[in-house]
Amino acid sequence: MPNDQDQRAGERAAADTGSTPLMPVGFTVNGKAASLTLDPRVTLLDALREHLRLTGSKKGCDHGQCGACTVLVNGRRVLACLTLAVMHEGDEVTTIEGLGTPDSLHPMQAAFIKHDGYQCGYCTPGQIVSAVATLEEIRAGIPSHATADLLAAPRVTEAEIRERMSGNICRCGAYSNIVEAITEVAGGQG
Amino acid sequence: MRPFTFERARSPAEAAASAARNPGAKFIAGGTNLLDLMKLQIETPLHLIDINALGLDRIETAPDGGLRIGALVRNTDLAADARVRRDYGVLSRALLAGATGTLRNKATTAGNLLQRTRCPYFYDTNMPCNKRVPGSGCSALDGVSRGLAVVGSSDACIATHPSDMAVAMRVLDATVETVRPDGGTRTIPIAEFHRLPGDTPHIETALEPGELITAVAVPPPAGGTHIYRKVRDRASYAFALVSVAAVIQRDGTGRVALGGVAHKPWRVEAAEAELPRGARRVSERLLADARPTRDNAFKLTLVERTLGSVLTEARS
Numbered sequence: 304m305p306n307d308q309d310q311r312a313g314e315r316a317a318a319d320t321g322s323t324p325l326m327p328v329g330f331t332v333n334g335k336a337a338s339l340t341l342d343p344r345v346t347l348l349d350a351l352r353e354h355l356r357l358t359g360s361k362k363g364c365d366h367g368q369c370g371a372c373t374v375l376v377n378g379r380r381v382l383a384c385l386t387l388a389v390m391h392e393g394d395e396v397t398t399i400e401g402l403g404t405p406d407s408l409h410p411m412q413a414a415f416i417k418h419d420g421y422q423c424g425y426c427t428p429g430q431i432v433s434a435v436a437t438l439e440e441i442r443a444g445i446p447s448h449a450t451a452d453l454l455a456a457p458r459v460t461e462a463e464i465r466e467r468m469s470g471n472i473c474r475c476g477a478y479s480n481i482v483e484a485i486t487e488v489a490g491g492q493g
Numbered sequence: 494m495r496p497f498t499f500e501r502a503r504s505p506a507e508a509a510a511s512a513a514r515n516p517g518a519k520f521i522a523g524g525t526n527l528l529d530l531m532k533l534q535i536e537t538p539l540h541l542i543d544i545n546a547l548g549l550d551r552i553e554t555a556p557d558g559g560l561r562i563g564a565l566v567r568n569t570d571l572a573a574d575a576r577v578r579r580d581y582g583v584l585s586r587a588l589l590a591g592a593t594g595t596l597r598n599k600a601t602t603a604g605n606l607l608q609r610t611r612c613p614y615f616y617d618t619n620m621p622c623n624k625r626v627p628g629s630g631c632s633a634l635d636g637v638s639r640g641l642a643v644v645g646s647s648d649a650c651i652a653t654h655p656s657d658m659a660v661a662m663r664v665l666d667a668t669v670e671t672v673r674p675d676g677g678t679r680t681i682p683i684a685e686f687h688r689l690p691g692d693t694p695h696i697e698t699a700l701e702p703g704e705l706i707t708a709v710a711v712p713p714p715a716g717g718t719h720i721y722r723k724v725r726d727r728a729s730y731a732f733a734l735v736s737v738a739a740v741i742q743r744d745g746t747g748r749v750a751l752g753g754v755a756h757k758p759w760r761v762e763a764a765e766a767e768l769p770r771g772a773r774r775v776s777e778r779l780l781a782d783a784r785p786t787r788d789n790a791f792k793l794t795l796v797e798r799t800l801g802s803v804l805t806e807a808r809s
Contacts, residue, residue, distance in 0.1 A: 323496040343499035343541070346528070366529050370595060379569075379598045385525045386599065389499055390543055433595065440594060445573045448589045448729065453578040469729035470593025 330394045332357065333401030341388050348372045348383035351398060359399035359428045363472075370471035373429040373436075374398050380436035382470075399428035402435065411435050414484035422475035430471045434485045437467045441489075459489040494528075495537045502542050505549065505672045505707050513674030513703035515540040520705060522565055523599040525592075526608050535609075535618065535625055549707055552576070558713035561670075564603035564706045568658065569594065571602060581711060582719030583738050587661035590723040593730050603706035606659050606669070606686065607698065610652035610756075611732055612641060623649045624694040634786070640734060643785040643792045645755040650694030651786070654687060654757050655732050661721060663758035664738040664750040665711045674703035680710075687757030694756070717742040718807045723752070724799055735795045741807035745769035749800065751779060754792055772801035 329338045332355060339354055348365075351357045351374070360383055363371030367385040374383045375397035403409030411431050414420070421427040440447075441457050449466035450457045457463060464485050465478070473481065498515075502508035512518045517539030521527055530536035549563035552574050560576060571577060572588035592600065614620045614632035621630035633641055633651050641651045667683040681699050688697060700706070717740045725731040736752035747768050750760035764778030776797040783793055 324498065326499060343497065344494045366532065367525055367596065370593075373595055380595050381599050382525070382595050385528050385596075387499075387521075387524065387528065387541075390521070390524070390545060392501070437594065440569075443573075445569060446578065446585065446589060447594070448586075450589075453582055453585055466729050467594050470595045 326389050328389045328392050330391045330396055332396045333398060339388065343387060343389045345388045346384050347374070347376075347386045347388045347391060347396070350388035351383060351396070357398050357400050360432075361425055361428055363426065363429075368472070369426070369429075370433060371426050371429040373433045373471065375432060375436060378436075378439070380433050397432075399432055402431065409435070410488050411484070414488045415481070418480045418484040418487065419477070420481040420484040421473070421477050426471060426473045426475075430468070430473065430481055433468060433471045434481070434488070437464065437485065438489050440467065459486065461486065464489075494531045495534060495539075497538050498540045500540065500542050501546060502544050503546065505544075505547055505705055506676045508542050508544050508547065509672050509674045509703050509705045510676075511540075511542055512705070515542075518542055518703075520544050522601040522604045523567070524604075525596050525600050526604065530609060533616065533618065535616065544705070555710060559711050561708050561710045562602050563708055564601060566602045568592070568597035568600045568602070568605060571658075572597070580714035581661075581665060583664060583721050583740055584658065584661040584711070584719075586719065586721035587657040587723075587736075587738060590721055590733075590736070591657040602658070602709050605656050606662070606706070606709070608654070608656050609697075611655045612652040613637065615652060624652060624690075624697075627693070627695045638786040638788040640732065640753075641786070641789055642755050643789055644759060644780055644783040645689045645757070646784060647690045647692060647694070649692045650690035650756065652690065652694065652756060653753055654755070656758075657721070657723060657733065657736060657752055659683075659687070660736055660738045660750050660752035660758040662709065662711070663760050664740055664748050665715070667712075668710045669706055670708040670710060671700065671704050671706050673701065673705075678707070683709075683758075684760070690756045697756075715740055715748075717747055720803050720806055722799055722803050722806075724795060735792055735799050737796075737799050737803045739800075739803050739807065741768070741804065745808075747807075749775065749779075749803075751796060754780075754796065768804070772797050772804055776800050 325340045327340050361371035363369035365384045367382045372383040403412045447466050449462040519538035521541045549565040551563045553561045555561045568588050572585045577585050614622045620632040642653045662683050669681045669686050672678050720739045723733045723736040733753035739749045741747035750758050761779050764775050767774035
């Protein structure tokens with residue numbers, strides 16, 4: 304059920320627009336069921352951050368150019384800023400909060416810390432979610448622009464990692480350390 | 494975003510009928526381009542019809558040996574399909590040259606064809622743009638036009654079509670299958686699907702109001718060497734300055750289409766007769782009616798050189 308805060312946010316949105324009817328939507332986030340009643344304009348990112356208080360996913364550009372909002376939907380990485388929450392009825396969403404916790408880090412989180420794969424940290428949740436999905440995509444045999452032979456299984460190489468992570472921008476320029484972190488996790492799991 | 498009402502469609506015919514019934518309605522699938530434009534209030538639909546549950550997400554082998562690609566097949570899944578990788582490499586390569594993994598996981602086959610231009614003046618709501626506000630003028634003609642069209646353009650618009658996938662679909666002679674609001678269906682050849690700007694650049698495709706794409710079909714494999722070469726300002730995640738989609742046979746004959754140079758994927762079948770005689774002859778025919786600006790005349794040379802590189806690769 305929507306909490307009071309959601310209800311108030313919804314009423315404010317409705318007052319702003321005059322007549323946009325609110326819509327119910329239900330999906331799971333990090334394994335827990337969430338039921339919200341939302342203005343259809345609310346993006347998945349705003350639903351996560353403003354309504355469910357999961358502020359790990361970051362709003363960088365809000366136009367699908369920076370990757371800071373990357374989350375997994377049904378196991379695939381997508382940009383939460385470029386999809387509406389009401390389009391995710393029944394979906395399974397995983398955010399950075401669902402990958403690991405400070406006491407029980409995901410191997411990718413641990414590798415980012417070890418290799419100093421960030422400076423300011425703002426793009427980091429998106430980088431880590433995207434990196435986890437990148438290794439899954441290579442394991443699943445999905446090719447990339449850097450894959451030389453379309454008929455062979457792609458391998459984990461620096462060129463593959465850089466190409467596949469090109470939608471996650473780091474203004475601090477921690478790319479070389481990010482590549483090292485991902486390469487280490489790939490080796491450990493390979 | 495401007496307010497809109499939202500509906501989850503249950504069948505393609507129902508979606509098309511709803512679009513015809515609701516003025517200002519738009520279909521939404523991946524939403525990666527539409528929602529960006531809605532945030533900028535360049536697109537202001539009054540009603541959104543979510544078509545994601547229509548089941549148009551399969552790639553079927555057609556009776557003729559070609560492929561029938563559902564409108565909702567995601568770009569990632571199309572590029573990774575074993576049949577596409579084996580028999581339609583130019584399509585797989587074009588898809589993988591576009592956008593990023595996160596966007597390709599969402600973006601659909603039909604939505605990719607319907608992308609709007611990335612002309613900077615289309616995006617800048619403070620500037621005139623005939624595509625955004627018909628009759629307001631074209632800011633690009635005397636503006637920054639380095640990335641814009643060199644051929645097939647008009648005094649009303651020099652925007653380019655941004656898609657890589659569509660260039661491969663053009664070289665493969667794809668057809669676009671649709672359903673209309675009255676439930677009738679039709680098939681549109683890809684050559685007739687996208688329009689040149691003329692004096693109505695806001696009308697970009699042959700689709701009629703409410704008409705919904707259900708599939709894109711490609712004919713049986715044409716064999717040959719498949720190449721998609723994209724030249725851009727960055728190594729990844731950038732639109733094409735020039736791209737070449739090519740299917741070249743062992744005897745040097747084949748087909749080529751260009752991206753990044755026109756309002757639609759640019760192919761001139763008559764130019765392909767020159768393929769055995771080299772890139773210069775082909776590009777002269779492809780660009781015979783070119784009207785570049787001072788900023789983008791370099792694309793004429795770039796087309797010839799990119800095509801030359803592609804033909805060299807095909808021979809090796």
